[in-house]
Amino acid sequence: MPADTGFDYVRAADTAHALTLLDTPGAKPIAGGTDLVTLLRSGVDRTPLLVDLAALRGQAVRVEPRPPLGGPGIVLDALARMADVAADGWVRATYPVIAQALELSASPQVRNLGTVAGNLAQRTRCPYFRAEAPTPCAKRSPGSGCAARRGVQRGTAVFTADPDCVATHPSDLAVALAALDAEVLVESRAGERTIPVTEFYRPDAETVLRQGDLVTAVAVPPVAAGSRSAYLKVRERASFEFALVSCAAEVVLDGCVIRSARLAVGGVAGHPWRLTEAESALVGLELGAPAVRSAIDTAFAAADPLPGAVFKVELAARAAVRALRAAGSHR
Ligand SMILES: Cc1cc2nc3c(=O)[nH]c(=O)nc-3n(C[C@H](O)[C@H](O)[C@H](O)COP(=O)(O)OP(=O)(O)OC[C@H]3O[C@@H](n4cnc5c(N)ncnc54)[C@H](O)[C@@H]3O)c2cc1C
Numbered sequence: 535m536p537a538d539t540g541f542d543y544v545r546a547a548d549t550a551h552a553l554t555l556l557d558t559p560g561a562k563p564i565a566g567g568t569d570l571v572t573l574l575r576s577g578v579d580r581t582p583l584l585v586d587l588a589a590l591r592g593q594a595v596r597v598e599p600r601p602p603l604g605g606p607g608i609v610l611d612a613l614a615r616m617a618d619v620a621a622d623g624w625v626r627a628t629y630p631v632i633a634q635a636l637e638l639s640a641s642p643q644v645r646n647l648g649t650v651a652g653n654l655a656q657r658t659r660c661p662y663f664r665a666e667a668p669t670p671c672a673k674r675s676p677g678s679g680c681a682a683r684r685g686v687q688r689g690t691a692v693f694t695a696d697p698d699c700v701a702t703h704p705s706d707l708a709v710a711l712a713a714l715d716a717e718v719l720v721e722s723r724a725g726e727r728t729i730p731v732t733e734f735y736r737p738d739a740e741t742v743l744r745q746g747d748l749v750t751a752v753a754v755p756p757v758a759a760g761s762r763s764a765y766l767k768v769r770e771r772a773s774f775e776f777a778l779v780s781c782a783a784e785v786v787l788d789g790c791v792i793r794s795a796r797l798a799v800g801g802v803a804g805h806p807w808r809l810t811e812a813e814s815a816l817v818g819l820e821l822g823a824p825a826v827r828s829a830i831d832t833a834f835a836a837a838d839p840l841p842g843a844v845f846k847v848e849l850a851a852r853a854a855v856r857a858l859r860a861a862g863s864h865r
């Protein structure tokens with residue numbers, strides 16, 4: 535740790551204890567520590583108090599009836615390890631897109647420590663944000679500018695809603711959960727709230743969590759009968775690498791014809807990007823038809839990439855077509 539980084543560490547006994555501790559200004563929860571410890575070591579993140587959540591771990595995956603939605607959905611414990619969720623039989627059978635997104639994340643060692651909430655709340659991998667030497671970065675030092683705009687742009691967003699920051703969010707799991715319309719359950723001393731994963735991130739790739747908030751679970755609704763899903767990740771090397779772009783697809787077919795489709799793309803924005811326009815345009819098309827690509831292109835019409843990220847628009851559109859077809863052929 536940097537010489538001037540001193541902080542207290544408390545292991546919370548239960549949720550109420552954690553919530554009290556997290557009300558301390560600057561206090562942060564720590565779960566697996568696979569992201570937070572790196573940021574504390576490099577001095578990017580600073581906190582006066584680390585609140586260890588280890589004692590709060592519950593059952594990794596709960597299958598829950600959801601009337602009137604039909605079949606059961608699942609609830610992922612915030613402290614569930616990525617590896618345990620990926621290995622769960624119900625997840626693999628009903629929501630393969632979740633298991634695949636997790637298995638394509640990080641390494642077995644990280645997945646054995648990393649948790650669901652920690653994965654969703656991990657911070658951007660923008661190299662300028664994580665640099666040890668001082669670098670212009672509005673996220674680290676408001677008003678200092680953005681080194682990525684004049685530097686390496688491969689990892690930057692192609693849909694940008696924030697004039698100060700073009701970072702993307704690195705979570706693969708978030709992309710799968712966004713396609714499934716999952717919700718994040720958050721508790722604080724003020725009460726509980728439910729945040730759709732699609733609204734959990736700000737345009738600058740930070741979350742909407744506030745001081746005192748604790749993610750307690752993620753609820754994934756039931757899928758329709760006949761639902762199939764898949765996750766496709768494009769990266770610079772075959773393993774242990776973050777996504778350049780990725781796509782989570784969930785589809786219900788009538789023979790070869792698309793009855794409904796949900797698509798979310800990663801690596802193109804500060805949050806998982808739902809291809810909503812494409813989802814409606816896809817209904818009624820044959821899965822293998824050339825018109826599928828045209829339908830997907832409608833969702834990229836508003837893309838506005840920096841010069842070094844222009845290639846990501848084509849890459850993401852191709853990834854979406856491939857993910858959709860992979861989902862359609864997955865049983
Ligand atoms: C080498 C390497 C490669 C990686 N590759 C990938 C990849 O390909 N895909 C991918 O998705 N991820 C990848 N990761 C990221 C990894 O998945 C995350 O570091 C991990 O999921 C974080 O979980 P954690 O429990 O360790 O979080 P921690 O490090 O403990 O915490 C991360 C953040 O979440 C907050 N937090 C934790 N729990 C809660 C809670 N209950 N409520 C509110 N806030 C909370 C913490 O305060 C902190 O800000 C990689 C990491 C490494 C080190």
Ligand code: SF4
Nearest residue numbers: 660671672680699700
């Ligand atoms: S993209 Fe965002 S995180 Fe990266 S340097 Fe610019 S302001 Fe910082």
